[in-house]
Amino acid sequence: MDSSLNKNRSLNKYSIETTDYQIGQDNVQKWGFDIHNPVFGISAGLIIIFLSTLLLVDPATAKETLNNVRNSIMADFDVFFMWSTNFFVFFTMVLIVSPLGKIRIGGKEAKADHSTISWMSMLFAAGMGIGLLFWGVAEPTAYFTNWWGTPFNVEPLTAEAKSLALAATIYNWGIHGWAIYAIVALSLAFFAYNKGLPLSIRSVFYPIIGDRAWGWAGHIVDILAVLATLFGLATSLGLGAQQAASGINHVFGYDGGIGLQLSVIAFVTLIAIFSVMRGINGGVKVLSNINMLFAFVLLIIVIILGFDVVMVSIPETFVAYAQNFVGLSNPHGRDDTAWMHGWTVFYWAWWISWSPFVGMFIARISKGRTVREFLCAVIFIPTLVTLVWMATFGGIAIDQVANKVGELGANGLTDISLSLFHVYDAMPYGKVLSVLSIILVLIFFITSSDSGSLVIDSITSGGKIDAPVPQRIFWATVEGTIAGVMLWVGGTEVLQALQAGVVTTALPFTFVLLVMCVSLIKGLNSERHLYK
Template sequence: MDSEHKKYSIETTDYQVGQDNLQKWGFDIHNPVFGISAGLILLFICATLLVEPAVAKEVLNTLRNTIMSDFDLLFMWSTNFFLLFAVVLMFSPLGKIRIGGKTEKPEYATPSWLAMLFAAGMGIGLLFWGVAEPTAYFTDWWGTPFNVEPYTPEAKALAMGATIFHWGIHGWAIYGIVALALAFFAYNKGLPLSIRSVFYPIFGDRAWGWLGHMIDILAVLATLFGLATSLGLGAQQATSGINYVFGTEGGIGMQFAVIAFVTFIAILSIIRGIEGGVKLLSNINMIFAFALLVFVTYVGFDIIVVSIPKTFLAYAENILPLSNPHGREDLDWMHGWTVFYWAWWISWSPFVGMFIARISKGRTVRQFLFCVIFVPTFMIMIWMGVFGGIALDQVVNKVGELGTNGLTDISLTLFHVYDQLPFGSVISVLSIVLILIFFVTSSDSGSLVIDSITAGGKIDAPIPQRIFWATTEGLIAAVMLWIGGKEALQALQSGVVITALPFTIVLIIMCVSLVKGLNSERQLYK
């Protein structure tokens, strides 16, 4: 063990011993982080319930719009930087370093590992936006990229290219950097599995003081609001699907019921832990998702065999123009879509990054970054090429609801597409189940991560603490839906953008710290 590695471990041991006495009411907490994070969240929930929903929505929307307008260049260029940084790191000599040490072996088989990181990193959004997003761009539901004329061949190509752009390598590079930094400092340097640990090379002992507390608190808040957005979208889509398929008329009450049901299942899952809960559900997720993908590909093969290559080509052609924020005339579209997406990925990065870090020992930096960035992107291009391709074909050929009336209810877009496919009702029910399972895997894996942060970096927090955070996530999602009403999507976006802004700066500094940490171990691989 080199001297710096040893130094990190000694500092960590002293830090962790100091946490062992902070056990109260069945919780194992790092007082400042847990107390302030929980207090701020509960204050937000109470305050929004006490004021008029319209007032709360107006305040949140104003903050969101101001941030997206004033800090759009920060979000755009920092996300470009994260991708370039990850690619350079992958192909540099530092790519040889192995997470956990030179002789460490992977803890999970590659298929299970990929299934867990994909389920945690994508979740509900893939089902919600896989059909709705390209349709929205093509039909000018909320602007078009580069203000292209809707319903044209150019709009069709841009719709697919822009959708993959928002779900592709840029976002996964953000996850990869955070996950790599957390895994390296936890498993190679012996530091607690917490965001603050990544900054030890820069801040030294101050990482264990209030500076570190603030970093972890930001991570908790960003994670909670990022998760709440996805859970809210999932509740909307699941409710809309249930109403559509079974002829019910549930509204906000049913959405609350869906959140309560899924939160209960998530609690059961986190009690069982990663092996018995998260891993099992993630593998079930992948089986269901793969079966759905195969069936839709089979019934729409003539469309999809053309759509998938065009999707790949559209992504390649548009990735650079869409990455450049300067001289854009489509600022409303860029702010409403791209800037929001980068904020969403950043807000999810502590959660997904820490979860991926927990399951990724034994892989080299190069293997790790390649798998985390490019394998999910490839699968997403297939998924979007299949589902988005069929949706756009229905619009172009005026088939079904989408072809007749366009995008009328974004949460029903997927089910409108299914109406025109064989066994549409069956795959609609399967998709509802898949949405709910994605809902659960996002909630339980997110709770495990927040537990670790608020317990000072410990991996196995007590069960009451896991239950507390799973319940809190559900409450935030419910409150944001309550505030938003018919415009719930905008309310859900607000919390993401507000918390992602400061965490963007944290991620930029994290890149510097990661290079310093990796360099300290470079000589071991010569």
Template sequence: MDDMTKKYSIDTTDYQVGQDNVQKWGFDIHNPVFGISAFLVVLFVILTLVFDPTVTRDALTSTKDAIINQFDSYFMLLANAFVIFCVILAFSPLGKIRLGGAKARPEHGYMSWLAMLFAAGMGIGLLFWGVAEPTAYYTGWYHMPMGVEPNSAQAHSLALGATMYHWGLHGWAIYAVVGLSLAFFAFNKGLPLSIRSVFYPLFGDRAWGWLGHIIDILAVLSTLFGLATSLGLGAQQATSGINYLLGTDYGTAFQISVIGLVTCIAIFSVIRGIEGGVKVLSNVNLICAFILLLAVIALTFSDSIPAVWFTLGAYVEHFVPLSNPFNRPDEDWMHSWTVFYWAWWISWSPFVGMFIARVSKGRTVREFLLVVIGLPTLLSLVWMGVFGNMAITQVIEQVGPLGQNGLTDISVTLFQVYEQLPFSSFISIISIALVLVFFITSSDSGSLVIDGITAGGKIDAPVPQRIFWATVEGVIAAVLLWVGGSQALQALQSGVVTTALPFSIILILMCVALIQGLLSEYPTYKAQSKFQ
């Protein structure tokens, strides 16, 4: 054993996955993570039923705003650092190391792998923010970045560049740091697929004690509440789309019915597991998204292709200015959009990162980073270029509801844009179906992540446990909508974002632990590669 291997050696012979677990009622319960997480979730639901959601929303929103305002430069610098870290690591000699060992091979093909990355990560957001966000920037609906005049040629470029900036490299770099760290320590070092495992090189056996318990509990709550928020907001958006298309006036009861439908399908999916459930739905998702994208490109061909190149140029042009945490011509815009986005991606990183790790065994570090960061960014670029430019063009030409009235209701902006296309009703129906499938894949992939954490890092938790957490997600979303509507969901969203501050420290430590782990693996990789 050479000096490097000795220095960073990780001995896991005294730890077995699930050694602290209790098998009861068909569950595989990891003490005390499962019990405390479940208790805090029940407590939250009870408090929501008892107290005025407006008070809760105001308190949590104030906390969120204070964190964003005080740590804005920190979040900006940190997001930049993660991009740089991933690029350097990908092209370093350590990038040749394979997740799972030199003989490991990928368990999923590229198409299915990309589909699961996209469905679990940001897929649903592109449908609504792909048209609403560029329009908001272009028209100055809620501040204008970089002091640019709204409705100008410069605003057109900046609107698409800023939107792509928020949905591009930075967000996926955050997810990649978590995903790569978890995948490496689970598949190369044999540790549980749980957040705490990453900290074994730094804290030793304390990672299996209360320090690890707290980290995993935070990950469970952040994932669960983030998914519940997304599910509730998605039900509202889907209902708004249906009301807009059909001229109906469905309200909270219908939204809860949507949540119930999504939850039932998600339960069926998690019962079937990765191969028979999540993977199948993710592939359906990607196929439907491509059909929708190609249909819109075909109907707007003369504008769509140049728009993609224009968006790429805008992204490159504004990448560095928007990344500068000390350039603040409009600080309110930076806080409301960029810093909020970075905090939201960080708060979601335990869920998305762990799911990405779970489906990435057999990939090299370089392949992992380039695909996880590069391909979704490229797909987002095409999507934002086509849909975002289509929306801005309608505003410039003052055609359709969006062009004539501007942004009025973000949840129906997509359908307003469709009105100017042939076959608009058919395209709208596809979009609503795609929204629902995206929420199902987010729910079932998130449930599998929570199952694993609360089972002590086991890859396959018992079926009753999968059903339990998938059901809890739906119940939380339904209760919030029933009791407090949008105010309760906004309160929960603010609460999730506040977890970004402690998780940001966890991500920094992950980078340190990952480098230590990869350095310990590199001599083994070189020795094995000589005989291949």
């Protein structure tokens, strides 16, 4: 690695390169903002253009156009996505067992800022969140019943279909996805805390492109990260509002329509604003700990109520995941390409498009961990928790389908947003479980919104870790506004169109991640001699 990459020179060079916007920045600071003008200005401008276009274009047309683009990318680059993601898993495993694993984020004497439990709660809430509740029942059931194809085209509603349904679900939510997050998070954390560079995507590429990282090459990367993060969060917030509203209607019989959905968004946004005002320790960490406590209580209750089924499905899922890991990772010679494109390749694109957001947030809270400790915790612990969660909820759902129990047993998947509540309806204390899940849905969205706001603050302020409070409020408000406007204008069609648009950013970001691996190795090797 270039010997010029040291803390003092990097910070000095960054200051020199950014003096061209410093006067404008000072003018904005007096109003409570601390912004990086090229990134903040262009990102805000593109958001305004998007919202204006959204008000003019037919939602169905936008959805069809963006879906066609997304499907074309995933069909033409399926092998590239699959092998790139396999490489990310291999790369992180090599780092874990290599001598580089001893390097500590923040320097040899650095101490962790957060307890292990709080750290895990925050990274899990930001990285997984609502997906567990939304897909924990729906995805295994979909694979088992051939709702939209089955892995390896197995015969649906069979014992083999059950094992593969559970295995494929964990495959799509397990090691591969978290390896993507881990690479981005580790790269950002290392260059921010060990090399003194700004906490921004551009900093990772300093060892390769040098000072050009502070120019337009870096601006473009950061702008893409802002847009992918903001629109990804807005999409999830909108879809989550629909699920929460559906749950409230199902449990309490109150059909508030679009008004209820907008009220959910407003409530989540207000709490997220309060959280970001209090910062990491006073807001995000507290909510994340509450979040994981609720999730743990819900999981334990469901395991107890479905004990006989769960005690079979958990070990079965673990064994099936291990047995099918290689087969599901291989994109060649598959006769289930429709399923692979619709599920696995889409998931890899979605994980990659979210990696700037989740990776940066994990980086921000991970100072003081060794590379080995960091990678093991970020990759394996969430995968293990996800396995237990999906095996529990998915196992019970599949059992209900197989034994013709409840709504799922009678009609299969009819409404994905209600599939979890349909499972509860056929269980003891179903109303209690439904209320707990609605609360958990809301908390998950709040933690995603506040952590996302902090990430966007950091990028648009030039990589600063603590942006001013008004700026945090601004971005949390923008997220909620975009979600609300999308629901008001076109409902689900607009949300799905935006989701397709976000996924298309995965193609350029995959190349960014591959280059990031090279840069990370160069950076880690520069400190290897300190740990001999």
